[in-house]
Amino acid sequence: xxxxxxxxxxxxxxxxxxxxxxxxxxxxxxxxxxxxxxxxxxxxxxxxxxxxxxxxxxxxxxxxxxxxxxxxxxxxxxxxxxxxxxxxxxxxxxxxxxxxxxxxxxxxxxxxxxxxxxxxxxxxxxxxxxxxxxxxxxxxxxxxxxxxxxxxxxxxxxxxxxxxxxxxxxxxxxxxxxxxxxxxxxxxxxxxxxxxxxxxxxxxxxxxxxxxxxxxxxxxxxxxxxxxxxxxxxxxxxxxxxxxxxxxxxxxxxxxxxxxxxxxxxxxxxxxxxxxxxxxxxxxxxxxxxxxxxxxxxxxxxxxxxxxxxxxxxxxxxxxxxxxxxxxxxxxxxxxxxxxxxxxxxxxxxxxxxxxxxxxxxxxxxxxxxxxxxxxxxxxxxxxxxxxxxxxxxxxxxxxxxxxxxxxxxxxxxxxxxxxxxxxxxxxxxxxxxxxxxxxxxxxxxxxxxxxxxxxxxxxxxxxxxxxxxxxxxxxxxxxxxxxxxxxxxxxxxxxxxxxxxxxxxxxxxxxxxxxxxxxxxxxxxxxx
Numbered sequence: 277x278x279x280x281x282x283x284x285x286x287x288x289x290x291x292x293x294x295x296x297x298x299x300x301x302x303x304x305x306x307x308x309x310x311x312x313x314x315x316x317x318x319x320x321x322x323x324x325x326x327x328x329x330x331x332x333x334x335x336x337x338x339x340x341x342x343x344x345x346x347x348x349x350x351x352x353x354x355x356x357x358x359x360x361x362x363x364x365x366x367x368x369x370x371x372x373x374x375x376x377x378x379x380x381x382x383x384x385x386x387x388x389x390x391x392x393x394x395x396x397x398x399x400x401x402x403x404x405x406x407x408x409x410x411x412x413x414x415x416x417x418x419x420x421x422x423x424x425x426x427x428x429x430x431x432x433x434x435x436x437x438x439x440x441x442x443x444x445x446x447x448x449x450x451x452x453x454x455x456x457x458x459x460x461x462x463x464x465x466x467x468x469x470x471x472x473x474x475x476x477x478x479x480x481x482x483x484x485x486x487x488x489x490x491x492x493x494x495x496x497x498x499x500x501x502x503x504x505x506x507x508x509x510x511x512x513x514x515x516x517x518x519x520x521x522x523x524x525x526x527x528x529x530x531x532x533x534x535x536x537x538x539x540x541x542x543x544x545x546x547x548x549x550x551x552x553x554x555x556x557x558x559x560x561x562x563x564x565x566x567x568x569x570x571x572x573x574x575x576x577x578x579x580x581x582x583x584x585x586x587x588x589x590x591x592x593x594x595x596x597x598x599x600x601x602x603x604x605x606x607x608x609x610x611x612x613x614x615x616x617x618x619x620x621x622x623x624x625x626x627x628x629x630x631x632x633x634x635x636x637x638x639x640x641x642x643x644x645x646x647x648x649x650x651x652x653x654x655x656x657x658x659x660x661x662x663x664x665x666x667x668x669x670x671x672x673x674x675x676x677x678x679x680x681x682x683x684x685x686x687x688x689x690x691x692x693x694x695x696x697x698x699x700x701x702x703x704x705x706x707x708x709x710x711x712x713x714x715x716x717x718x719x720x721x722x723x724x725x726x727x728x729x730x731x732x733x734x735x736x737x738x739x740x741x742x743x744x745x746x747x748x749x750x751x752x753x754x755x756x757x758x759x760x761x762x763x764x765x766x767x768x769x770x771x772x773x774x775x776x777x778x779x780x781x782x783x784x785x786x787x788x789x790x791x792x793x794x795x796x797x798x799x800x801x802x803x804x805x
Contacts, residue, residue, distance in 0.1 A: 483640070485659070510560060
């Protein structure tokens with residue numbers, strides 16, 4: 277009996293200890309529930325459990341055209357239009373597609389991009405008959421030329437790098453390499469241009485200290501590591517569906533391994549989020565991607581997920597500015613580091629980036645893509661106390677980060693050329709009335725689409741555009757293939773993100789508009805809407 281009582285008491289003690297651990301954890305999770313992200317957006321472990329068991333399936337030739345139960349005459353129009361489009365692709369893009377076929381045994385990135393262009397169920401049949409080659413030969417002005425000699429108006433934005441036009445970056449690269457040719461690719465030592473670039477970045481960002489990296493993802497990773505190291509706190513807060521590079525904490529969600537353990541995914545423009553920031557003592561930093569101003573708490577739009585007309589977007593500058601101001605005040609109050617991830621939007625919205633555009637100063641800012649003048653780069657700009665990588669009183673306590681190619685002489689020289697051109701009158705003139713120019717162009721686009729009775733409209737954040745659909749359809753994603761047939765090049769996101777370069781003239785824009793409308797009319801006549 278004594279033994280039984282002892283075991284019972286021990287069991288009760290264990291249970292109470294477990295309860296004492298579980299209750300705060302449950303309370304913390306309950307506190308997150310209001311501002312936390314939805315299951316398929318995060319937290320990552322929940323998303324992974326929800327997604328991974330779902331098997332893949334694909335429509336055969338019959339179901340591909342009538343998956344929405346369309347009447348027979350509409351299915352016939354679709355088949356006829358698809359066959360005509362497939363024939364045109366076969367005639368025009370032979371060499372580019374052949375090169376793409378050779379790449380199937382090689383670059384994994386290419387395979388992933390091709391797979392992500394179309395919703396999974398339609399992918400195999402679409403890729404078989406409407407293959408898109410990712411290999412190109414040359415650029416000139418706003419045009420990009422493929423291996424078959426076809427010229428396209430380039431709306432890809434080169435993953436965000438191409439802000440000022442292809443010729444601008446070719447000039448930066450040529451000029452930069454010429455200036456450091458006598459040094460060559462010496463690593464470990466620094467070219468004097470490093471100091472000049474640091475001074476310019478300090479003035480532009482308003483921050484104290486600069487570190488160079490090899491990519492935007494690396495820059496964001498280091499900013500977060502430094503924030504954790506210097507605040508002695510553990511957790512990162514990111515916002516629902518925002519992207520911050522390929523690493524696990526920058527892109528948590530469905531299917532992404534491994535699971536981030538110290539990342540909270542919350543909702544933007546939400547009072548509950550600010551309440552959570554005030555209630556916790558373990559939050560080191562909050563990271564913001566200003567691109568999300570176009571579609572807060574929604575994923576970067578891409579046609580591979582487009583199976584209805586539910587895509588929404590719309591930019592309210594005043595509302596997003598007010599949110600950033602409130603977030604800034606809360607972070608200051610709580611000693612939380614506010615990081616702006618300007619890898620994609622940096623220099624596209626304003627010469628001083630999103631900090632200037634929204635009038636909000638971050639504690640750390642990351643730049644990349646366009647800043648390298650066409651060459652790979654990532655940069656962290658931050659307050660001096662947040663950029664320390666060691667502690668004077670503890671010599672073994674360090675936050676090491678140094679890549680072999682950081683501050684590569686050719687990259688530093690191309691960056692200097694970038695800054696020289698950025699500060700020159702022609703580029704400075706582009707920023708005057710920039711929003712007005714692109715808002716008027718978007719309005720003109722929408723009026724033309726409306727006049728033609730097409731179920732398509734545009735939402736924009738300056739020169740960053742996304743296509744929205746107003747009529748229910750499972751085939752909205754087909755528009756990307758019609759646009760390509762009419763000479764418009766899109767990224768693997770399809771119509772979800774169009775990135776115009778700022779050298780796009782009124783004549784160039786009118787040509788894009790005419791081709792876009794013609795492609796949409798053709799798609800409408802073929803019965804996909």
